[in-house]
Amino acid sequence: MKNQNTITVVDVAKKAGVSKSTVSLVLTHSNKVSEKSKRKVLKAIEDTGYIYNRDAASLRSRRSNLVAIVINDLTNPYSSQLTVALEQQIRNIGMFAILVSSGESADQQSELIQRLEEYKVSAYVICPAPGTRPEFLNNLVDKGRLVINIMREIQGANVSTIIPDNVAGTDLSTNLLLDKGYRKIAFLGGNKSISDYHQRLKGYSTAMINNSDDRTEQHVIQSDTTRDGGRKAMKLLLDRSPDIEAIVCFSDIIAYGAIEYMKEQQIKPGVDIGIIGFDDLKDSQLMSPPLTTIHINENQIARAVCQELVGADSNAHNKILVGVKLIERSSC
Amino acid sequence: MKNQNTITVVDVAKKAGVSKSTVSLVLTHSNKVSEKSKRKVLKAIEDTGYIYNRDAASLRSRRSNLVAIVINDLTNPYSSQLTVALEQQIRNIGMFAILVSSGESADQQSELIQRLEEYKVSAYVICPAPGTRPEFLNNLVDKGRLVINIMREIQGANVSTIIPDNVAGTDLSTNLLLDKGYRKIAFLGGNKSISDYHQRLKGYSTAMINNSDDRTEQHVIQSDTTRDGGRKAMKLLLDRSPDIEAIVCFSDIIAYGAIEYMKEQQIKPGVDIGIIGFDDLKDSQLMSPPLTTIHINENQIARAVCQELVGADSNAHNKILVGVKLIERSSC
């Protein structure tokens, strides 16, 4: 007996009547191999039932087809929607995704990435946990890793960043409310430790300032970015400002919580108080009332990520703002 | 210049004053290395900033630390809840998860697994897509792969299967309704192409039969396992049987849709019609009314999966039923 039973490039080469180098060229989709040889090799691969060994390839070539998705919190519906899109698109460009969840903890995030270093992943797609230091990311980049931030910006980090146009989003939604005649408008929910909060808040407040008159009033209440957070924030808001007319929510999830509380208080969302979300979760069109919100195209974000992955212009770190869209339903 | 700059076991060995074999033994947590050597090696690893190369290790040793999670549909909240738990527990036993989503398509599932074979993953944790052939899974097992089915059973597949006790669950919930005096009880939603449907239906119907009297009535309506599916099923049910008294839902998601439709029709869930879910999603306690449901402990499932992963008693395929719990809230 020669080899135990694994079929290698050598076996394929023998069967195809070429050298193992030629087989390797075919496997790596090189363009410097003749059509004839390619056909022979492909046939031999089929016949032998050969299976490519990525470990060997990765060891020798020092590049892998593995991308690490470091997500902040998979429990969050938007994150999970985004993860699905990422996983699919990454698969479409011939790679696979290792998924890890940082649980919004910067410490865990750094420990995870340290462990992932052993796998020679070709890139990190990170939705950074609050408190992520820019030096941490820069350090990875210096070591030659491709790092792509999504959804959240870390100031001072020399990485490509792909985020929705948060400012434009809340600007759009706030203006819609103002156009409809609402004046006492609150910005509800979200937490100041992450960048998107500031951006969404900014869109709201600039719209409010640009359209201010003697009746406009700004109110801002932070919260956890959970349904229950939204619920509690809504209670707080109503206690403080019972005459509030409309709400721009940090996210759909926050809006869900706020709506829930309103219903309990016999307040009709969309009738008594206007409400707008952000994210356009799958469920939002099924809510009652169907939630007016800002749509983020997660596939567009995923595609942008993949473009960075394949267009390997290494450390040209650029910031990509993905456009958002106002989806008018009947909650205001 | 000798080597470009990667630090290898040889460098560590040199620094520690031992052989590379000894370093390897330390790295693989062998017990046949003296405390003194181990200390020296660990110190050298620290000093040199050595990073273990899993590709090389996996190539040589023919086993990896990668587990593939092949999930049916990450969009589904329960699936995503389960995936989070799986990812965490898998990480806790020192492995990493490659995540792929089959989108409920058996074809895509098989294509994905074929591609994953190139990565020499140490196991497949699969929530099988409808239509998965037992031979397909058995074929993997024959090739020496560890295959663990979760949530869904495939009859005739020689793989370990970890599922919640579906029958007991709906038996519990149906009996609760019967105890409360409901008699005309429907089983709403779910699709007969997957095993859990039959199991949950069985729990319902045996409970109904065992407690039948002159007033009991069974009604069964299938649907997509989505919120909208639940909504449509509820409409259908009310059209057919306007005097229905209570509903056992295939899942919480179905219940959400049903509740939504009821509210639109000015029917008060929990008051006019009793309703019980299955899964106990995070949101279910926040619903109005808070949803009575069957709790599945996803961490328990994930732990059982990990037990199979580490207790590598290869092809001892056993079926593990994870207990469920009735959570009484106020929807019936």
Added chain:
DNA sequence: CCTATAAATTGGAACGTTCCAAAAAATAAT
């Protein structure tokens, strides 16, 4: 038909680890 150039093919070395069988060191038994 010969030469110059381009395109395609090739064998051997290398990637960084683990395995193996054998040697060395430590311990126990005589």
Added chain:
DNA sequence: ATTATTTTTTGGAACGTTCCAATTTATAGG
């Protein structure tokens, strides 16, 4: 102190691929 036994340590081969430099084959130009 010597031998038998166990525990540790070790260098070299192997895992299956890609890279490299060199060779062979094909194409173009005169």
